[in-house]
Amino acid sequence: MAGRINDEDLAAVRDRARIEDVVGSYVALRSAGGGSLKGLCPFHDEKSPSFHVTPSRGFWYCFGACGEGGDAIGFMQKIENLSFSEAVQRLADRVGIQLRFTEDSGPRVEPGLRMRLLEAHREAAEFYADQLSRPDALAARQFLAQRGFDRAAAERFGVGFAPREGRALTQHLKARGYSEADLITGGLTRKGGWDFFTGRVLWPIRDSGKSTVGFGARRIFDDDRLPAKYINTPETPLYKKSQVLYGLDLARLPIGKKSQAVIVEGYTDVMAAHLSGVDTAVASCGTAFGDEHARLLRRLMGNHDAFHGEVIFTFDGDDAGQAAALKVFRNDESFIAQTYVAVDPHGLDPCDLRLQHGEAAVRELVGRRIPLYRFVMSNVLSRYDLDRADGRLGALREAAPLVASVRDAGMVGGYARELAGMLGMDAEEVRAEVNRAAARASKRTADEEPEPTRADPAGEPTGPATRTADVLPDPHDRRLSTERETAKLLVQAPQLFDDDFDGLTAEDFTHPAYAAVLRHARRAAADGGVSASSDWPRRVAAAEDNPWVESLVVALAVEPLLSVEPVRRYVTAHTARLRLLTVMRRIADVKSKLQRTNPVEAQGTYNQMFSELVVLEARRTDLQNLSLGADA
Template sequence: MALDSRFLAELKNRNNIVDVIAPAVQLKRNGTRHTGLCPFHGEKTPSFTVFEETASFYCFGCGAGGDVITFVMKYHNLDYMEAVRLLAERAGMELPEREAKADLAGRKRRERLYEMHRLAARFFFDTLTGPAGAEGLRYLTGRGIGREAIIRYGLGYAPDSYYALKDFLREKGFYPEEMLAAGLLAKSERSVRPYDKFRGRVMFPVFDLRGNVVAFSGRIIGEGQPKYLNSPETEIYTKGNCVFGLHLAKNEPEGLLILCEGNLDVVSLSQAGFTGAVAPLGTAFTKEQARILARYAKTVVVAFDNDSAGLKATEKAIRYLEENGIPVRVLQMQGAKDPDEFIKTYGRERFERLLKNSKTPVEFELDKLKAGLDLNDTGMKVEYLRQAVEVIAGLESAVERDVYIGKLSRELNVGAEAVRAETARIRKRKSAAVQQKAVRAGEQELKGVYDRVNPERAGALRAAKSEEMLIALLVRHPDLWEKLRAALPPEEWITSFNRRVYEFLLKEFAGAPDTAAPVFAGAFDEKEQARISFMINAPVLHGDPWGQMADCIQIIKSEGAKKIDPGALSAEEIMRRLQTKGD
């Protein structure tokens, strides 16, 4: 939705970006900049920077960037209008009448979706606890799930009827079209009449972090496929952005979250007193889910199923969680395929011991390598040692490497110095491989292959850099927009993306000449906003902005669409150019 430029400028002025970000990120002031640890990826050295002068942020580690609206959208997982409304409420502002009407229509539509899901959850719960839910209640009781856990997670039962929920919701004033859009009804090729999507299933409502029911997961009783039937994505639900049980687990006082594979594992663990249990939703664990967990977890213990698929999922989960700076442990269960079965078989106390003795990711990897090997066999011992050293060599921390070198040395009765020397040799080899990879990536980048935002940049690098400098200068000196447009109209710009940013700025300044900081959110996607944030915060010389602009104009006019041939460059030249590119 296109919002009035003056309104957006006022919204941005009233919501100081430092004040908005400070509750989420511990910022340290450095002149007009503020730095801190990035909330969007894991890091130990601050690379997240907030620029007061341009009212924007940029992370030099992961490349996230944008303005205050972008930050609120990304951090709180909101859409554009939700973020605008939140900031407007924070600043005591009202949305412009036209946008307010459109936003009101969208809000009413979403409110009806939330209400529909709330009523559906109530219907399933009441069915479970009534005569029609006897089969569902028998199933849950047989799985050891008690009434308190049923109430805590709002579990229910969808009767084996084609129209029970549909009729119930119609009585509450909802239309079949709305129920279809919500994923509560389905259609078949044989009948145009919509029918209940969930039938004869134990129902697990999915809550967002604010406690709203946004979707359902239905588990079949007995044989049949699919085992779990899940809601489709809707206006209020994105599968990869929700984590089952997190609306409760986020309040876990110790910040210890247990990442399980299934919904029943979560309910069973919570019932046993492990209230930090969560699970992905009918999908593989995603990077976005890891980022969400990073807001609430001090440690995550991965407790996926004890099978080959579970082991693969564990490896991916470890990678995503570590990328977000979360300390990870791995639970390895023997004699049970999942946490639910383990607790029922061995009890709460033994699971607690298992939790306390959970492995580090490196220990998990080493255990996986030696599974099935006879370490008394010289050949197997050497092979395990070779692979184990590869794992240890990949650790960045010298202290951590030394700890595992000592453990491996004692375990295999091999001299620590020999293990240390082999580790150093492998690290040297890997370092050379990384440099070669960087050269190859550099060749691709110079060809524009990896620049999805501005693929033309590499082919006209000097002109593109001058365009970027003009954009940075224009944002700082909006009073020069008319003079710049006359000297260099948009059609004379070389790269399409930079031209689009330039045209946007000209339109913004023409509509609101006093705009101090244009709002790019809403007009550009997330990656484009990050690139713009990087561009507008490039260092510029103080004094004579028009003189600097004139120099850039001259370069753009003279360069045209000059191409660079990466194949003609040496590896040293590619690395030199990459280091000086500034992108």
């Protein structure tokens, strides 16, 4: 059985791994007021930020579709697909804590596979970079020089060389203590003990946290046994080609600051762009730019709406480039107007453009960008004879869905008029076809939309795919505003309640989820007392094994209170207001029963209910005064 992380070390990691720093490494965060930060959720696709981080309590939560939430460790687990112990180890390394492990439950826990592979890749990148200066790497240095890259450029991007003998890296890493099985799993070694890369120029591919997760390699020798010009690390626990972008480690911060990303097609193009001052350039690795890449860039750009920022593609002007542009356009279901194409009129890519015309030409290429929809639409229209009526009609029918897919409805009319001008057709006829295309697209979306998942009001799912957000109360429901604020006080300011939580009971909450928060708080208090520390929300969330309530507790811990600095008077008034609503519901119920009761035929029952009503009315008066803060 594996050893357990020392409790003190675990608490130290939670204390020193600042949630804003951890999340900020992956998501662009901006102030949301009240000591809270917000950004785009990294766990689902969205255009308006619903992802909140509260540094003072060490929690994050998405108030959008996914309803995910937790602390720094939970964030690291989810964003990097790590186990709990691996996430703690990653954060401990980040904040400089040497973890200790209990011995009574077994041997010391070693870092997980992912951690071992990350270390192996770091050492492999250093090994390859060192090899570039060796005599047998002359061809690699000549290749770089022919493309305008000197030694400083190679060092900046970590460019390396894989030796030709075939076992050099494997032997080097095995001497450092890595097993051959791990090296094969990580894509560094092939079965049989041969290096995965031999006799090639290499570029380390790093994630947004600057960790090397794979490599891209180019053929430079004619006798290379692999005919492919470029090969990449195979799919591994670290390297998922649909989720990585070359150059992201260098471009992450500029992308966030400028809300711009420039997509180029190769490793040398990324180098040329950055050396020319286009520091937002990245490239996909071994695959076409896809939806997961787009979601990654949107998060890093920190968009506050669908029309903020710009993504610029540097497709070639040839048929392949046109096909690639059309594929991006058609696959981008969340197409926005700020997607552009930068095409050199002579068909030069950024690397060749820098080499032939200088760095200023690369900057000008990006500056001359045109909207992607216009580039695609022009290519579509070029396939038809617009001098013929049937040619114009065919072009319209193919181009209309492109215009209809533009997200900004206010711009569709202008684009339709522009299309009419390009076709030489009546603007109303073109607009009508665009509207028909939009209607067809809406019908397809409605037909493909899955039936919404339902959940039990008490928070228990009734279907296999119920999301947390489906069973939680609407945070904007004004009918539940008092209940939500009181629940937030239970999570954020428990020290301001008396020992009995001011007499609150489950029946004071009309929503079962809020009632469950009170139940969790009472259990946490019974188990370890009430605490004003940042650990209290975690204790409340874990008081019972209920993921729905755990998620709600995290949300309540992150959501700002209506009062910036609550005091005892505020808590007393709020709990009194909540209890007042319960009393008023009870008064209405008793009055209804009195009206249905005959005072002569059921005199005893009638008098008993009347006495109860008198007591309730007196309690109502007291609670009204407390709710106004009169006796707080």
